[in-house]
Amino acid sequence: MVKKSLLAIGALLVLFPTLAFADDPSVAQLDMGLNAIWIMVAGVLVLLMQGGFILLEAGSTRMKNAGHVAGKTIFTLGLCSLIYWAVGYGFAFGTEASESLNKFIGIGNFMFEPSLAAGEGEGYPTSIFFVFQLAFAAVSLSIAWGGFAERAKLSAYLIFTVIFTAVIYPIIAHWIWGGGWLATDGAQDYAGSTVVHLTGAMAAFAATILLKPRIGKFNKDGSANEILGHNQVFTALAVLLLWVGWFGFNAGSALAVGDGFFGYVAFNTQLGAAGGAVAALLISWLVKGKADITAMLNGALAGLVAITASCAYVEPWAAVVIGLVAGILVFFSSMFFEKIKVDDPIFALSVHGAAGVWGTLSNGLFATEELVARGVGKPGLFYGGGGEQLWVQFESVVVCGAFAFAASFIVLWIVKKAIGFRVTEEQEIIGLDLSEHGNYGYPEQMKKAGTSV
Amino acid sequence: MSNPQREKRLRKIAVAGSLEKLAAIRESEQSRLSAEIVSSPIHTVVDSLNELHDELIARTIELAEIEMARLGHGAPPVPYAYLLFGSGGRSEQTLNSDQDSGLVYADPADDGKAEAYRAYFAQLAAIIVRSLITIGYPPCEGNVISSNADWCLSLSEWEGKIGRWFAEPNWENVRYLLIVADGRPIAGDLSFGERLKDRYFNDMLGNPVIARRMLDNTLRHKVLLGVFGQLLRERYGDDAGSLDIKYGAYIPMVNAFRLLALSCGIRETSTLRRISALQHAGVLTIGEAENASQAFSFFLRLRLLATVASEDGHRVNTGKISRARLTKELVGPLKKALKTGKYYQRKVEREMNGRFGGR
Numbered sequence: 001m002v003k004k005s006l007l008a009i010g011a012l013l014v015l016f017p018t019l020a021f022a023d024d025p026s027v028a029q030l031d032m033g034l035n036a037i038w039i040m041v042a043g044v045l046v047l048l049m050q051g052g053f054i055l056l057e058a059g060s061t062r063m064k065n066a067g068h069v070a071g072k073t074i075f076t077l078g079l080c081s082l083i084y085w086a087v088g089y090g091f092a093f094g095t096e097a098s099e100s101l102n103k104f105i106g107i108g109n110f111m112f113e114p115s116l117a118a119g120e121g122e123g124y125p126t127s128i129f130f131v132f133q134l135a136f137a138a139v140s141l142s143i144a145w146g147g148f149a150e151r152a153k154l155s156a157y158l159i160f161t162v163i164f165t166a167v168i169y170p171i172i173a174h175w176i177w178g179g180g181w182l183a184t185d186g187a188q189d190y191a192g193s194t195v196v197h198l199t200g201a202m203a204a205f206a207a208t209i210l211l212k213p214r215i216g217k218f219n220k221d222g223s224a225n226e227i228l229g230h231n232q233v234f235t236a237l238a239v240l241l242l243w244v245g246w247f248g249f250n251a252g253s254a255l256a257v258g259d260g261f262f263g264y265v266a267f268n269t270q271l272g273a274a275g276g277a278v279a280a281l282l283i284s285w286l287v288k289g290k291a292d293i294t295a296m297l298n299g300a301l302a303g304l305v306a307i308t309a310s311c312a313y314v315e316p317w318a319a320v321v322i323g324l325v326a327g328i329l330v331f332f333s334s335m336f337f338e339k340i341k342v343d344d345p346i347f348a349l350s351v352h353g354a355a356g357v358w359g360t361l362s363n364g365l366f367a368t369e370e371l372v373a374r375g376v377g378k379p380g381l382f383y384g385g386g387g388e389q390l391w392v393q394f395e396s397v398v399v400c401g402a403f404a405f406a407a408s409f410i411v412l413w414i415v416k417k418a419i420g421f422r423v424t425e426e427q428e429i430i431g432l433d434l435s436e437h438g439n440y441g442y443p444e445q446m447k448k449a450g451t452s453v
Numbered sequence: 454m455s456n457p458q459r460e461k462r463l464r465k466i467a468v469a470g471s472l473e474k475l476a477a478i479r480e481s482e483q484s485r486l487s488a489e490i491v492s493s494p495i496h497t498v499v500d501s502l503n504e505l506h507d508e509l510i511a512r513t514i515e516l517a518e519i520e521m522a523r524l525g526h527g528a529p530p531v532p533y534a535y536l537l538f539g540s541g542g543r544s545e546q547t548l549n550s551d552q553d554s555g556l557v558y559a560d561p562a563d564d565g566k567a568e569a570y571r572a573y574f575a576q577l578a579a580i581i582v583r584s585l586i587t588i589g590y591p592p593c594e595g596n597v598i599s600s601n602a603d604w605c606l607s608l609s610e611w612e613g614k615i616g617r618w619f620a621e622p623n624w625e626n627v628r629y630l631l632i633v634a635d636g637r638p639i640a641g642d643l644s645f646g647e648r649l650k651d652r653y654f655n656d657m658l659g660n661p662v663i664a665r666r667m668l669d670n671t672l673r674h675k676v677l678l679g680v681f682g683q684l685l686r687e688r689y690g691d692d693a694g695s696l697d698i699k700y701g702a703y704i705p706m707v708n709a710f711r712l713l714a715l716s717c718g719i720r721e722t723s724t725l726r727r728i729s730a731l732q733h734a735g736v737l738t739i740g741e742a743e744n745a746s747q748a749f750s751f752f753l754r755l756r757l758l759a760t761v762a763s764e765d766g767h768r769v770n771t772g773k774i775s776r777a778r779l780t781k782e783l784v785g786p787l788k789k790a791l792k793t794g795k796y797y798q799r800k801v802e803r804e805m806n807g808r809f810g811g812r
Contacts, residue, residue, distance in 0.1 A: 223693030223776075289677065289685040 028121075034257040035124040039132050042252020046135035049245035050077055052238045053142040057149060058441075059234025060294075060346050064431025065150050066230065067441025072154065073145070076161045077138050083165040084134050086111050091170035092133065092178050103181040106174045123256055132252060136196050137169050139249070143200025144408070146348025147207035150214050151428050154436045156421050160411060164203060168407045172199050172400050186389070187396035188367065188377040190265070191253040193309030193359035194400050201353030202404035204344070210412050211422050213343030215429065224338050227345070232293060239297045243273055246304045250311045261312070261374070268311040268319040269304065275323020276303020276330070276355075283328045294347075298334065299327035301351045306359030309393075310366060313375060318366035318382075325362075326355045360397050364390030459504065466508045472516070475509055476588040483548050487757075495754040496725065502757075503544040507639055509588065510537070514640045517580040521573070530570055533558035534638040534645035535581070538597055542635035543707065544723045547757055549770045551591045552582060555604040555636065557611050557645045570607065578605045597632055608645060612652045619656040622663055627670045630663070631708075634715055637722050650720050657715060664716045665809040668802065671708035676798055677701030678791040684784065692773050696787075698759055699772025702794055703752045709797045710745070712805075724749055748793035751786065 025033075050073055058069045087110060094108030101107065114127035141164055148157065175182040176189050189195055218224055229235060250269045254262035280299020284292035303323035310322060333350035344350065367380040367389060377392065379385030415421050422428075427435035431446070440446040462482060469475050482505050489498050514535055522528060539553030540546045556578050561567040578599035582592060592598055599605050606614065615633065618626040633653065638646035657663065677685040677696060687695050696702075707724050714727040717734050721727045725746055732742035759772050779787075 219691060219693070223691065224689055225693075226689035286680045287683070288688070289675070289679055 031257075032118045032122065032124060035255065036118065036128050038257050038262065039124050039128050039252060039255060042248035043128065043132035043135050045245045045248025046132065046139060046252065049135075049139055049242050049249070050074075050142060052241035052245060053139075053145070055234040055238035055241065057142075057145060057346050059231040059236075059238060060229035061150050062227070062431070063230040063442050064433055064440070064446055066433065067439065068154075068432035068436055069149065070441065071437070072157055073142060076141060076145070076157055079158065079161045080138050080141050080165045081134055083162055084137050084170075085130075087166040088137060088170040089130060089133065091167065092173040102179060103184070104174075105171055105180075106178050129255075132255075133173075136192060136249075137165055137173070140169050140192075140196045140200040140203075141165060143197060143348055143352045144203035144207065146201075146344065146346035146352075147204025148211065149345040150432065151211055151422050152207065153420060153423055154432075155419060156412070156415050159415055160203075160207075160408075163411045164408070168203070168404060168411075169195075169199055171407075172404060175400065176396065182396050182399070183376060185392050185395070186377040187392050188313060188363050188372070188375045188389070189309045189360055189396065190312045190375070191250045191308045193305060193356045194396055197305045197308065197352040197356035198360070198397065198401055199404040201348050201351075201356060202401050203408040204348040205342075205353065206405055206408035206412055207421075208342055208344055208349070210409070210416055213341065214345065215425065217343045218341055222341065224341075229294075229345075235294070235297055239300050242301060243304060246273070246308075250308055254312070265311045268314065268316060269307055271316055271319040272307025272311065272323035272326070273300050273303040275320045276300050276306070276327035279303075279324040279327030280331050281327075283331045287331070295331050295334070298330045298347050298351050302326040302330035302355035305352055305355040306362060309356075309359040310363045313363055313367040313371045313377075313380075315366070315368060318362075322359065322362045322366065326358055329354050329358055357397050357401070360393050361390065364393035459501070462505070463508060466512050469512060470516075472513070472584050472587045475512060475516075479505070479509055479588055487548060490754060490757050495750045495757075498757070499545065499753050502548070503546055506541065506546045506550075507544075510535075510541075510585065510590075511640045513584045513588065514581055517577055517584055520580055521577055524576075526573055526576065529558075529577070529641075530566070530573055531559035531561070532642040532645075533574060534641040534643060535599065536636050536646065537639050538632050538636050539593070541639075542637040542722050544637070545707075545753065547759075547770050549589070551593050552585055553593045553595075553597045553632070554582070554599040555597070556599040556606075557638075557649065558607055559642075559645075560607050560609050567607070574605055575600075575602065608648065611649055615649070615652055616656060619660050619663060622660070622666045624670065627663070627666045631667055631670060631711065634711055635722050654718055654720070657718070661716070662809060664712060665805050667712055667715070668805045671705075671712070672802070674700045674704045674708065676705045676791050676795040678788065678795050682788060682792070684779075684788065684791075686776075686779075687773065692771065692775070694776030694779075695773040696779060697772060698752060698755045698774050699770075702791055703749075703756050703772075705798050706745075706749050706752065706794045709794075709801045710749075712801050744793055745797060748790035751790045752794070755787070 054070045054073045057073070058066045061069055089112050090108055090110040091105050094106035094110070095102075096108030097106055112130060114125065114130060118125040141161060144160070144164065145157070148160075173195050174180045176187055176195050177183065214227065216225055217227055246269055247266050251262040251266035254265055256262070277296055277300035280302070281291050281296035284290070284295035303326045306322050306326035307319055311319065314322065330347070330350045333354035334344070334347050337344050337349050342349065363377070363380065364387075365380045365382055367375075367377065367385070368383045369379040369385070372379050372385075372389075378389045380389050381387055412421060423432065423435055431440070433440045433446070462478070465478055466475070469478060483502070486498060486502050486505070518529065534557050536542070536555040536557060537553065538555060540550050541553060556574055558570060558574050561570050582598055582600040586592060592600075597604060615630075618630050622630070633649075636646070636649070679685050684696055685701065687693055687697065710724050710727045710731070713731055713736060714721060717731065717736055719727060719730045719734065721730050728737065728742050728745050728749065731737045732739060737745065755774055756770075756772065758778065759770050759774055774783075
């Protein structure tokens with residue numbers, strides 16, 4: 001065996017002498033290659049989170065809308081990719097804007113054409129960076145769909161995808177990640193508690209206000225009805241998919257393999273998610289007398305959303321605390337939204353909004369001096385930094401939240417006035433599978449039910 | 454205890470010759486009593502209400518016997534007793550309780566008679582149940598009712614049945630044992646009731662472990678008080694914000710004291726009387742008994758006040774106290790009473806665990 005192998009290698013060396021004498025890759029090249037692989041893997045993981053959103057949204061809604069809910073996620077992912085390539089990426093990361101304009105928005109790289117390989121001194125190929133950033137934009141968009149669920153017109157999805165991906169999301173991404181004014185102020189949002197999650201949640205909030213609650217959600221006397229999702233197993237599986245995908249989301253945001261710091265980020269991410277799941281189940285058990293599965297699943301996601309901003313800036317114990325608080329917060333937040341009669345079928349406002357705000361603020365509390373040295377900000381309140389970082393974090397939450405809400409509200413308000421935002425009562429009752437697409441996602445089950453309608 | 458109002462009512466019921474008359478009496482008496490729910494001491498309201506139900510049911514049974522004779526079946530061939538189970542058995546009926554009932558008759562001398570008796574009492578029970586529906590007692594949803602052949606039996610058949618339930622205490626049989634524990638003869642030869650109880654408590658002594666099974670059967674309904682002392686209200690639907698007083702307060706206490714009473718050989722069926730018998734037996738201190746009675750009376754009152762929704766003309770007790778009724782003044786004492794209920798639910802659970810070990 002050994003003899004044969006040696007013989008073969010010898011023959012190959014004779015045939016292709018350059019193999020043995022090619023230049024060894026430089027350390028920088030190796031470094032770039034490793035980074036590229038990791039960011040690509042992370043980007044794919046984040047892209048796979050769309051599978052989580054499909055199952056989450058479909059599982060939390062009714063059977064008659066399942067095909068629509070699942071299918072539109074793939075459609076809008078496609079549309080979002082084209083728009084982000086053509087416009088969005090340029091507004092977020094373009095470098096050709098004047099200094100004063102760059103504070104607000106980037107310019108350049110429209111219809112992005114990446115170079116074939118990483119250039120001298122680049123840590124990774126821009127093509128891979130684009131894929132990674134695109135996946136983030138798509139996640140933010142899918143979060144927004146939570147507020148549309150079960151009653152928005154398909155055309156509204158189309159229009160909102162275009163505007164959100166082209167303008168709304170890129171502007172906020174630019175402010176914090178693209179060298180905009182909040183980045184200059186020292187706002188720290190490692191992987192996007194604000195940029196991705198709060199932005200998406202605010203769009204969902206605007207949508208759900210304009211759409212009004214689903215038929216049958218609230219009674220005349222203001223009491224709420226429970227509209228149960230049709231498949232809790234889907235919902236649980238969704239949370240697992242998102243959880244795993246989040247390692248790409250957070251650890252991938254290191255954008256480098258380097259000294260292995262991305263492992264620390266992943267480590268904190270796991271602690272935050274775990275804290276959220278545990279705290280939410282316990283608090284629901286204590287408050288309602290029954291351990292609520294939906295609350296627990298929301299808690300896991302809330303833990304992930306909250307740790308997203310701070311995963312690279314805090315110590316492990318703080319990651320646990322951030323997760324635990326997020327789990328409790330999401331439980332009370334979902335009760336609050338129901339109380340003020342906001343219908344939030346997928347709990348986007350609580351999971352991505354409330355927990356996103358908490359995660360961003362927590363950075364101003366728990367960020368350590370050693371770790372912020374890798375970021376752009378200052379240590380948090382509990383690490384001798386005073387209230388300065390907390391204030392910057394607060395500012396970024398308020399400004400980004402208000403902008404995302406206002407912009408989404410205006411766009412959707414125009415949609416509502418111009419072409420109508422919500423399907424008709426009849427369409428809503430028969431389900432969007434039939435009204436928007438002409439076929440049921442579950443034909444056997446629904447045809448049987450349909451005969452009695 | 455001569456009560457002029459009651460005497461007058463008794464006379465009226467005694468001479469009522471038709472179901473329509475009985476229904477009218479029920480209507481007027483109940484509206485008089487429902488005005489007293491808030492003002493009078495609750496046990497007097499519950500007692501008079503249950504006396505009213507007993508009198509109405511007894512008179513209905515007399516009318517049914519007359520109807521049987523009119524149909525040519527003659528008088529009852531042997532003595533029998535009509536049994537009430539559920540809240541009727543416990544003398545805790547509300548303004549709109551349903552029928553849970555059974556019938557027991559003397560053993561026939563030979564097989565030939567057996568069939569004839571069975572036929573007679575089956576028809577009698579059917580008439581009684583139908584008549585009671587007419588005067589506003591809906592039938593039991595669980596089919597625990599004398600018109601069901603399983604609940605209309607001769608004395609030895611009943612004894613055999615109870616024996617089988619004890620011998621094979623699966624979930625359903627234990628449920629039946631719990632139902633029969635609240636049984637009370639209301640008309641006919643009342644001694645049948647005692648004879649069935651003899652059998653029941655005899656078997657109970659031979660199977661102390663049955664108490665453990667009974668506990669498992671009743672733990673599902675928890676007192677609706679959370680860890681932080683908060684009320685566990687309905688969260689969704691038309692009843693959102695209301696408290697399920699029936700299954701979240703009343704039933705858990707009924708279950709707890711039934712179990713304590715059964716394991717001490719106490720034959721009372723009303724919960725308040727069970728509590729005072731437990732005190733006499735030394736199982737509860739005077740203070741505990743007083744506390745428990747107070748809490749339970751409070752639940753009885755709330756249960757009478759529970760939302761009466763009109764469902765196609767029938768009055769229905771949802772057993773829930775609406776959000777609007779749960780005022781600050783009410784919630785304070787309610788929480789205190791629920792705490793007491795929770796205490797006894799735990800106490801019974803602990804005692805059974807102590808006696809028979811954990812699951």
